[in-house]
Amino acid sequence: MSFEIKKGVHSHILVTDKYKTINLQFNFRKPLDVESLSKRAMLAAVMETNSLNYPSQTALGEALSDLYGSSFGTSSQRFGDEHLFRVEFIFPNPKFLKIDINEFYKEIFSFIQEIIFVPHVIDGKFHEPTFKREQENLLEEYASYRDDKQLYSALKLNELYYPDASHQVPGKGRAEELNTITPSSLYEVYQEMIAEDLIDVLVTGDIETDIINDAIASLPWTDRSAKDSDVLYLQRTEEEFRENTEIQEVNQAKLHMAFETPFLYGSDDYYAGLLFNGIFGGFSHSKLFINVREKESLAYYASSSVRSLTGLMTVQAGIDQKMAEKTEQIILEQLDAIRKGEISDNEIEQTKAMLTNSFLQTLDSPHRSMVRAYRDIATGVESLTAEEYFAELSAVTKEDIQRVAEMVKYRAKFILKGVDVDA
Amino acid sequence: MHKQYYEQYDEVVYSKTLENGLKVQILPKKGFHKTYALFTTNYGSIDNHFIPRGEDEAIKVPDGIAHFLEHKLFEKEDEDVFQKFSRQGASANAFTSFTQTSYLFSTTENVKENLITLLDFVQEPYFTEETVEKEKGIIAQEILMYDDAPDWRLMFGLLENLYPNHPAATDIAGTVESIQEITAEMLHTCYETFYHPSNMGLTIVGQVEVEEIMDIIETNQNGKKFSEVEKIQRFFPSENMNDLIKERSETMEVSRPKVAMGIRGIEKHNYDINDLKKMLMLQMLMNLLFGQTSKTYLDLYDRGIIDDTFGAGAIWQRESDYVVVSGDVNNPEEAISEIKKILLNASESPELCTKNFELMKKRLLGQNLRSLNSVEYIARQLYMPDYGNITLFDVMPLVEDIELEDIVELAKEYLKEEYLSIYTIRPEIK
Numbered sequence: 001m002s003f004e005i006k007k008g009v010h011s012h013i014l015v016t017d018k019y020k021t022i023n024l025q026f027n028f029r030k031p032l033d034v035e036s037l038s039k040r041a042m043l044a045a046v047m048e049t050n051s052l053n054y055p056s057q058t059a060l061g062e063a064l065s066d067l068y069g070s071s072f073g074t075s076s077q078r079f080g081d082e083h084l085f086r087v088e089f090i091f092p093n094p095k096f097l098k099i100d101i102n103e104f105y106k107e108i109f110s111f112i113q114e115i116i117f118v119p120h121v122i123d124g125k126f127h128e129p130t131f132k133r134e135q136e137n138l139l140e141e142y143a144s145y146r147d148d149k150q151l152y153s154a155l156k157l158n159e160l161y162y163p164d165a166s167h168q169v170p171g172k173g174r175a176e177e178l179n180t181i182t183p184s185s186l187y188e189v190y191q192e193m194i195a196e197d198l199i200d201v202l203v204t205g206d207i208e209t210d211i212i213n214d215a216i217a218s219l220p221w222t223d224r225s226a227k228d229s230d231v232l233y234l235q236r237t238e239e240e241f242r243e244n245t246e247i248q249e250v251n252q253a254k255l256h257m258a259f260e261t262p263f264l265y266g267s268d269d270y271y272a273g274l275l276f277n278g279i280f281g282g283f284s285h286s287k288l289f290i291n292v293r294e295k296e297s298l299a300y301y302a303s304s305s306v307r308s309l310t311g312l313m314t315v316q317a318g319i320d321q322k323m324a325e326k327t328e329q330i331i332l333e334q335l336d337a338i339r340k341g342e343i344s345d346n347e348i349e350q351t352k353a354m355l356t357n358s359f360l361q362t363l364d365s366p367h368r369s370m371v372r373a374y375r376d377i378a379t380g381v382e383s384l385t386a387e388e389y390f391a392e393l394s395a396v397t398k399e400d401i402q403r404v405a406e407m408v409k410y411r412a413k414f415i416l417k418g419v420d421v422d423a
Numbered sequence: 424m425h426k427q428y429y430e431q432y433d434e435v436v437y438s439k440t441l442e443n444g445l446k447v448q449i450l451p452k453k454g455f456h457k458t459y460a461l462f463t464t465n466y467g468s469i470d471n472h473f474i475p476r477g478e479d480e481a482i483k484v485p486d487g488i489a490h491f492l493e494h495k496l497f498e499k500e501d502e503d504v505f506q507k508f509s510r511q512g513a514s515a516n517a518f519t520s521f522t523q524t525s526y527l528f529s530t531t532e533n534v535k536e537n538l539i540t541l542l543d544f545v546q547e548p549y550f551t552e553e554t555v556e557k558e559k560g561i562i563a564q565e566i567l568m569y570d571d572a573p574d575w576r577l578m579f580g581l582l583e584n585l586y587p588n589h590p591a592a593t594d595i596a597g598t599v600e601s602i603q604e605i606t607a608e609m610l611h612t613c614y615e616t617f618y619h620p621s622n623m624g625l626t627i628v629g630q631v632e633v634e635e636i637m638d639i640i641e642t643n644q645n646g647k648k649f650s651e652v653e654k655i656q657r658f659f660p661s662e663n664m665n666d667l668i669k670e671r672s673e674t675m676e677v678s679r680p681k682v683a684m685g686i687r688g689i690e691k692h693n694y695d696i697n698d699l700k701k702m703l704m705l706q707m708l709m710n711l712l713f714g715q716t717s718k719t720y721l722d723l724y725d726r727g728i729i730d731d732t733f734g735a736g737a738i739w740q741r742e743s744d745y746v747v748v749s750g751d752v753n754n755p756e757e758a759i760s761e762i763k764k765i766l767l768n769a770s771e772s773p774e775l776c777t778k779n780f781e782l783m784k785k786r787l788l789g790q791n792l793r794s795l796n797s798v799e800y801i802a803r804q805l806y807m808p809d810y811g812n813i814t815l816f817d818v819m820p821l822v823e824d825i826e827l828e829d830i831v832e833l834a835k836e837y838l839k840e841e842y843l844s845i846y847t848i849r850p851e852i853k
Contacts, residue, residue, distance in 0.1 A: 018454035020432070020792045057724070061715030065782035069789025092789040096432065129725070137730050140751070143678040144732075147573055249676045249851075251567040283514075284505040297560035300568055318568050346510065353512035353532075360456040360531035366796065386456075 003213055005201075007223035011216045012373065014204040021090050022108075022205035023366035026116060027374055028085040028197040031229045034166040036083045037076075038138075038173025039189045042181055044076040044085065045134040046126055047190075052118045055127070067107060068092045072115060078171045079378070080231035080309030085193060087116060088367065093206055109215045117220055119190060125183040126190075139175055146248075150316065153254040153416045160242040160412040161258040161312060167233070196224050200377055202370045231379050232264050233310035236411075243413040252300075253321035253417040255328060258314055260409045265308040266381040269407075271392045272400040276408075277306045278351035279343060279401065280334060281315055285350050287334035288315065296330065298323050309379075313408065321417035328413070338405040343398055352393045359389050424637060429816050432795060436805065436814065437633050443649045444621025447640055448805045448814075450628045452798060458629025459529045459798040460538055462545050465624075465808040466617035467522040468597075469590040469742055472658040476616045476650065481658055484613060485604040486590075487562070487597015490519040492610050494558050495550055496526070504544045513537040519595055522741040522809055529799070534631060535639055542625075542643050548614050550607040563599045573677045573848055577749060580846035581683040584668040589660050591743040620644065621652040624806030628798040659742055664689065664842070672847035681848040682758055683749035686766060686838055695811040698739065700821050702810070704833050705737035707783060707825065709746055711774045712765060716782055719765055719774055728758050740809045746838070755847050766843065769834040780827045791819050 002012045030036070054060040064070050072089040089112060094104040120127040146152050159168045181189075201216050263273025281288030281304030292302035302317040319327050337343075362368045363386070376383040384392070424439045438448045468489050474481045497504045497517070508515040513530035526545050530537050569575045582592035596602075627636060667687070692698050713720045713735035723729045733750035748766070752758040765772065794800045794815070804815035 016454065018452075020795045056721055058716055058718050058721045061717075062782055065716055065786040067789070069786035069791075069793070090793060092792045096792055097788065133725065133727065136727065140679065140730060144751070147677050149571055251570045252564060283509060285509040290503075293561060297557055300561055300564035318564060320564065350506070350509040354509055354514060357512050357514060357529075357531050361529065364455050364457045364798070 001209055003217075005217045006221045008225065009199040009201075009221045009223075010377075011201045011203070011213055012377065013207070013209045013212055014202065014369065014373065015207060015209060016204060017206040018364075019205050019366050020093055020096060021366060022093050022207055023091075023203070023370065024089045024112065025202040025367075025370045025374065026087040027200045027202070027378075028193050029079065029200075029378060030083050030193070030197045032078060032081050032083045032166050034169055035177050037078065037166070037169055037171060038177035039181055039186065040076040040083060040085050040193070041138060041172040042131075042134065042178065042186055043189055043193070044074040045138060046130055046186070047087070047115065047119055048072075048074040049130055049134060050120050050127070051114050052120050052122075053114055055120060063111060067111065068097055070108070070111070076172065078167070081233040082229060082231050082378075085197070089115075090366075095206065105211070105215065109219075113219055117194070121187050121190075124187055126186050128183050131183045131186065135178065135181070138172065138178060141172065142170070142175055142178075145170065149248075149250055149252075149254055149416060150318070153256045153414055154314065154316070156244065156246065156416075157256040157258050157314060157412060157414040160244060160414060161236070163236050163238055167310070195222060198224070198228065200374060202373060204366050204370055228380075231309060232266070235262075235311065236260065241411060241413075245415040245417065247417060247419060250416060250418045252318050253324060253415065255317045255319055255324050256314060256414045257328065257331065257410065258312060258412040260411050261306060261311050261313045261404070262407045263306075263308070263404055264311050265375065266379050269400075269404050270308065272396045272404045273306065273308070274355055275348065275351050275393065275396050276338065276401050276404050277304055277313065278355055279347050280304050280338060280405075283351065283354050285347065285354075287337065288317075288331060291334055292317060292327060292330055298327050298330070302327070302331070321415075321420075324415050324417065332410070335405065335408065335410075339402055341398060341402050343401060348398065348401070352390075355393055356386070356390050360386055424633075427816075431819070432792070432816070434795065434816075436816070437637070439637060441620065441641060441644055443644055444619070444652045445644060446624040446806060447637065448624070448626045449631065449633050449636060450626075450801055450805065451631055451633055452629050452801075455630055455798060456531045457529050457798055458531070458534045458627065458631055459527065459802045460534075460541055460625070460627045461525055461527045461802045461806070462541055463523050463525040463624050463626075463806055464618050465522070465622050465741075466524055466613075467520050467741075468593055468595040469521050469659070470617065470657055471590050471593075473616060474656040475612045476619070476653060476655075481656070482612070484609055485597065486593045486601040487595070488605055488609060488613055489524055490596045491558065491562060491602060491605050492613055493517050493519045493524050493526075494562060495554065495610060496545060496548060498554050498558075499544070499547070499549050504540070507540055507544075508537060511536050511540065520740075521591060521595065521743070525803075527802070534629070535636070538627070538636065538639060539643055542640070545618070546647065548611070548618075550610045552607050555605060555607050555610065559602055559605075562596060562602055566594070566596050566599055566602075569594070569596065573675050573681060576673070576675065577681050577683045577846060577848055580671065580673065580848070581685050581747065581749075581844060584671055584844035584846055585685050585687045585745055585842075586662075586743060587666045587668055589662065589742075616655060619652070620649055622655060624808070626802045626805040628802045628805075667842065668844060670845045670847075672849055674849050674851045677848060677850050679751045679753065680755045680850065681749070682752050682755050683747060683846045684759065684762055684766070684843065685745045685747040686843045688744040688837060689842060692741065692744070693811075694741075694809070696813060696817065696821070699810040699813050699817065700825070701833075702737060702739035702744070703818065703821055704825055704830055705739070705744070705746055705837065707787075707822075708769065708830050708834055708837075709735045709737050709748075710783060711779055711830065712769055712772060713748065714783070716779050717774050719772065723758075723761060727753065728761055755849070759845055759847075763843070766838050767840055769838050770831050772834075775827065775831055775834065777827060780830070784822060787822050788819060791815075
């Protein structure tokens with residue numbers, strides 16, 4: 001059930017008795033710009049560390065322990081062509097603990113109010129030692145991307161594929177912008193978010209709608225002008241193929257390929273796109289898995305995945321560097337095969353079964369079911385039941401899959417490899 | 424069939440040990456779409472020295488064979504088992520640890536069909552020299568992928584120090600060299616010895632009809648022929664604690680230094696509830712010293728000695744147990760010195776106080792409850808041969824029984840300098 005609490009602030013209550021916990025997700029959304037990546041990443045870091053009345057991690061840790069091992073987390077991420085700041089709480093359902101249920105509800109909402117509305121701010125500035133330390137931690141995190149070779153390669157591919165900085169830069173920002181933020185400018189970022197973002201609160205668990213909704217509504221929200229911008233990222237317009245190869249001391253080379261795909265979330269071709277990706281490289285029965293890994297033993301992993309809010313499909317493979325060209329060739333051959341209609345009924349059936357399986361499994365996780373529900377809320381796409389989802393998949397034909405495969409365009413390539421023994 | 428109701432959690436576990444020795448456990452979970460089934464053998468990367476079934480002499484097999492076997496079981500003469508599961512709407516996977524190998528599927532439909540596929544594919548091995556050779560390429564890539572991962576290297580560096588000349592420190596997948604020596608015949612030998620149902624457990628969690636499922640399993644197992652139940656003889660090196668390496672380091676292409684420090688246990692395991700109790704106490708000890716209520720931890724964090732990559736915990740499995748602390752640091756010497764002080768003076772630490780202890784118990788109660796949201800977690804924690812006949816439901820009653828004094832005693836007895844080791848990874852100087 002959904003309620004409007006204030007202009008631009010909504011709650012969505014999903015009652016179910018299958019979880020042992022009560023999970024709440026607070027979503028703050030605004031249009032994307034490159035500075036927000038670093039600014040809100042910093043905000044997420046400081047808000048997760050302490051608050052005004054729990055001014056140290058230890059004090060916060062004690063409060064959470066006292067609430068029977070409750071936990072919360074903040075995250076800051078790109079969300080299509082927008083920015084999403086999220087605070088998520090997990091509380092044990094008091095019906096399993098031998099305690100006063102109403103008392104417990106009061107305590108958890110008091111805690112929520114503290115975390116979201118009472119940050120560690122003194123005289124218009126975030127607490128300096130916390131700020132400094134979290135800024136250092138974030139800078140170190142940026143530097144560590146290089147240590148995760150798969151992540152590093154994926155980030156380099158983004159730089160090649162996307163034409164604008166707000167999409168090229170990693171989701172948590174970069175040193176360039178991070179270094180210009182101050183404890184007082186960060187407070188302005190916080191105030192702006194609380195006052196202007198579009199806010200959606202999701203709750204799931206064995207709860208009573210009225211009780212929970214009253215508690216959420218009693219938090220100090222304010223009206224904001226409801227401007228709903230477009231989450232979906234507009235297609236890139238550059239035609240030129242972009243590529244880059246980098247050499248590091250690695251034992252295993254990484255091949256990352258970027259494709260532009262038209263089947264965005266909520267579009268008519270979305271379901272055909274899901275099937276296409278599943279058959280191409282999304283599952284262990286996919287063409288990439290079978291032809292690159294199993295048949296040729298070229299790679300330990302070779303898969304494809306689609307970001308349905310921006311239309312980017314990436315293929316990633318971990319390979320012996322001498323095999324980079326051959327692997328790329330075989331991958332492109334699989335795309336071609338799908339375009340030509342070399343798709344068996346078996347492949348289609350299996351993919352439909354796996355996608356349905358995935359969808360249903362999402363419904364078993366408090367976090368994932370809320371993530372899915374929120375995506376529908378933000379994009380304005382109707383939330384489907386399992387039966388409706390399966391019906392959409394069933395309606396996709398082989399010709400539909402061929403058609404979307406034709407629309408897929410190979411745009412960029414990044415290779416990470418070791419020093420050439422025979423260059 | 425035995426039925427155990429856990430009132431505190433409102434959950435039931437049904438269990439039965441079949442004639443062939445297979446231990447079956449089923450936990451029905453209403454309202455969940457997913458059913459998760461896990462078929463596990465009590466055999467892992469450390470089991471490289473044993474007497475093969477039906478023989479008298481012990482043999483040693485190449486490193487990485489348990490993991491290799493896991494890969495190979497999916498390949499049958501007519502098709503790859505992943506395909507079969509996919510067709511039946513299930514997603515399958517497997518993993519090998521130091522002490523166990525598990526095969527699993529999760530599905531939202533066709534549970535019975537997939538269950539039979541799970542039992543059949545694990546119990547009908549098919550290995551030829553060709554298929555074995557082909558897998559070597561894939562696994563070599565997997566090994567190289569891990570070789571590039573600094574945190575993985577950090578763990579193994581420490582293990583090599585704590586357990587020199589012992590399979591507990593061997594990389595689970597072996598090395599690119601060791602796997603070249605593997606043959607189809609060796610795979611068969613290991614399989615025949617360790618994959619006997621009496622050395623295995625099957626756990627199923629999800630929306631299932633218990634009687635029906637148990638029936639299907641029994642019918643399937645009764646329709647197959649198994650050799651006699653025999654105790655497996657495994658051998659491990661007798662250890663000389665003087666061989667423990669106190670400190671080592673290596674350089675890698677990393678942005679910052681990484682440090683791992685560990686202290687190992689020296690007592691033999693009992694494979695019963697006392698092992699679980701000891702492990703819980705070790706975890707509680709590390710939690711008190713370095714967890715979210717620890718001012719000691721906060722102090723290190725605020726001084727920039729450690730950061731968010733820092734972690735501390737206790738590991739307990741067949742043939743090894745140790746506490747470990749690790750993370751990225753700016754100044755390895757400083758971090759090592761500070762952490763060493765904390766570990767070796769733990770019994771006197773202000774963190775081991777009643778207030779923290781009571782808060783920790785509350786915390787563990789809630790976390791334990793929360794873990795029951797995950798069918799995967801439950802399935803993995805129902806069959807735990809490293810501790811004997813224990814399940815996750817035995818944890819909280821034990822925790823409630825543990826007193827602060829027990830933890831203090833353990834700190835004195837376990838955290839000794841002579842069993843402490845340090846492994847560091849430093850960035851290359853360019």
